[in-house]
Amino acid sequence: MKIGIEHIAIYAKDTKKLSDWYKNLFDGEIVYDNKKGTYFVAFSDKSMIEFCTADSENVPTALTVPGIRHIAFSVEPDEFDALVKKVTETGAEILKDAVVNEKGIGTMFFRDIEGNILHLISRKTPLV
Template sequence: MLTLEHVGICAKDTVKLKDWYVKVFDFKIVYNNQKEMPTFFLLLEDQSMIEIYPAEHSTEQGTNKHQGVRHLAFGTNDIEKEYQNLQRHQVEIVEELKINPNGVGTVFFRDIEGNILHFIQRPEPLY
């Protein structure tokens, strides 16, 4: 069986980015290699993780329609609550909260380094 163990985010400032994810989403720090520019693993409630590690090169910020991995999607059963949390933390919203005709809710936003994230709430799972 394969599972998605973690997603890596290469960061300009690993400490600031880690602090943002912990503050906004209350993720738990489960690993810190204690280096000058540390690598962190943050644990989500479903036991998956986000790795935040130091960048060696900068790239231009893209949109959700550029080639490559473009966003991380977090599932939720209360998208309105999560949207209010984003607003409370003054998170940059890319696409406002929408509910489509099938009842699927989405909101797209950026972390402090410009990475695109989004929340999705599905009335029925895809599987």
């Protein structure tokens, strides 16, 4: 059996603005627009995020409270610094500064424009 995660969904106040933000930051492509506020953004590995219209404001949570807490985006080691710079230039709230540890694993935590937590990760050797 071949199982994978096709997409996750983010409910947002402004789905167009948020989906464009992800598309531009991560070089994605809008592959679905129902003309009613639902968008799918696809990334180079064929994973997707669905953006749906929320009926209330997002209440940002702390990084370590229980529940699903972040989306991790993988980036090649030689592209990590450039993407960190791109994130910083968006004015995103940085939760944990970009670091590369002694094993060469680069990480950074930040919020998107609606307060959702994102994680950049760069591994010289993938876990799988």
